Amino acid sequence: MRLSCLSLFVISSFVNAQPPLNSESQLETVNTQYTARVLQEVTELQDIPAVAHEPVLTDEPNSPIHDPATAEDAAQPVVSLPTANYDLMLIGGGLATCSSMSAASCVENTTFNELAKTANRYLLHPSTIQLLANAEIFSEARRDLQPQLVSLFSALQQKTPQPISEQQLIALWRAETESESSPQSGETLWQALSERELNAVLDYLEVPTLSTDGKYRLTEQVDLAHTADTESAMLYRQFVQLAAEKAVTKGRTQPKILIVTASSRDPFAAVDFYVDVFRQAGADAQWLPLTAAMQRALSEKNCDALPQYLAQLHGSYRREQIYADLFANKQQLCNKGSQAIVALMADADGIFFNGGDQSLTYLALRQQDGLATPELLALVESIKQKRLIVGGTSAGTAVMSGNQFTPEAALPIPMITNGDSYHALQYGAKAAMPPWPGCRTEARCPEQMSERQLTFTAAGGLGLFPLGILDTHFAERGRQARLLVLQQATQTPLGFGIDEATALLVDLGFKQEGQLEEQIQGETASQTEGQLERIVQLAATGAGEVYISALQPDASATQLLAQTYSLTTGDTAYFQQGTLTLIPAADKTPLTNTASPLQSKSPLFSRDHYRSLSHSLCHSNFAAATISEPPYLIRVSKDAPCLQAANGKLTTTQRLRISTE
Structure with missing residues (x-):
């Protein structure tokens, strides 16, 4: 493929740059440990309130903006790129897919057969109430909530002799008034629980969803x-x-x-969905039950303890009873050991990782x-052998995110794990494990x-994307400041934000077997495989934008x-x-x-x-x-006409x- 350089935007070099490290000793210690890990791996491979006031828009008359399609740019040579x-196919989340449990995402009059699950x-x-009474899910300081919940559910059981949906259970729960047997109202107890505690309570009350027989x-x-x-739907098919x-x-x-659901608190809940969606898209799809719990079981050679590891690491309880068939598959593969998992991965053409908590997937691998x-x-x-695409x-x-497998990299590329933009602006970034949902409620x-x-x-x-920090649900959750704060704190030159129902496609530039020899023949005899320059290619696809944030040298705390760029399909x-180098679509x-009118919210x-905006x-x-x-002054400016x-769909170059x- 030959590309004209008439419409190129260039981001300055960063691979060999050596910006100063964060002065915090914690970061310096982490980076030292990182360097040791890189060497070993390469060897083995060879709460902020909403702002109440209205924004103030500064009226500035239109001024000349650099147009990349100038005579100077036109003089640039034509670039030749391989196909x-x-x-990698990196999706920003928010894939609204029609299913029996998500009828709102279906066109009208969509129906499913009698074996379709419509709700937990x-x-x-x-x-089940006795199971909850005996469970160890509350801290010592909050253990008095447990008998109150048991009393509440005992009072409710006469009203609900049959299994009900989560929506029905919560409605009954919150509507229950105070009584002699339950001195706290249902609403009071509902509001008292953290997200972690609520999930655990629901796990203990859940029963398998079975056919009528x-x-x-x-x-x-x-x-x-x-x-x-x-x-x-298009992204799955792609x-x-x-x-x-x-x-x-x-x-x-x-x-x-292979589908990996390691990011989920309950890694069994989405298995049926992903297997079915990829089969309908034309694949031979299979669940790979690799999770943080399984990795711990493998390392400690104790696959019988999977339920305990699921509780400890995922906060997920009784899954061996709710999804007995899937749990049996997981335990069987665990007993076969890591070699069996590696063999499945080596034979796959694609591996897809679900959404949830990236820290859990990190622990799985x-x-x-x-x-x-x-x-x-x-x-x-x-990936290096071009035998696999990872999504x-x-x-x-x-x-x-990460460049642990890129030995020439100057600084590590961090993985974002938590936070929003306004908390990032006020409190900065911390190299620490993310707090669990509801930790404030539990103090x-x-x-x-x-x-x-x-x-x-x-x-x-995991270190598969070495160009910069990756962030998701990007525009929909206003994460531009969050990404920039982390770039500044870690001196990471590039950040990539991907909108929902949008994907960034990445060709890491490795050569398939047979292609490398052809390339070497075209180079001078003194060049070797390690010296040949890789070309990494990127493309945007889907509904929204891929946002690129290039940290500027004069940025400070x-x-x-x-400098920002937004790419679309x-x-x-x-x-x-x-x-x-960025290349807008020809059309x-x-x-x-x-x-x-200029408008802002x-x-x-x-x-x-x-x-x-x-x-x-x-x-x-x-x-x-x-x-x-206040206390922030935010300025967004054009650096070139939008396309x-x-x-x-727009392509923008702004600051x-x-x-x-």
């Missing part, structure tokens, strides 16, 4: 053809198509895809000391951290500054010799001399308010917008500055 052979089922019965476990069924959000390209090299037409497990090493080797959504994307947040504290793993996640990029044209880093700025005749949200496709007033 992309993607290794719960039973208020002496047996009790012979079959009902499963969540998907209808990809009747999914209302066509972009979400992943299968990319996996099929890997399958062809192995002599088969139907790709084998890294040892307790952070070293890569045999499964992660096998994953990296298959992820939400947490399954965020966990890919047990670690190190006096807020539940929304921005936290990160300094040495990175009191004035965050980034059809836009591509490549990374070579320390430079990332996009500049937006010039537009005069739409506050708080800016909430919901999709920032993206809305960015788009409004594109369609206005203003060069910049300045928004005051627009016929379908309205974001956040300073303390």
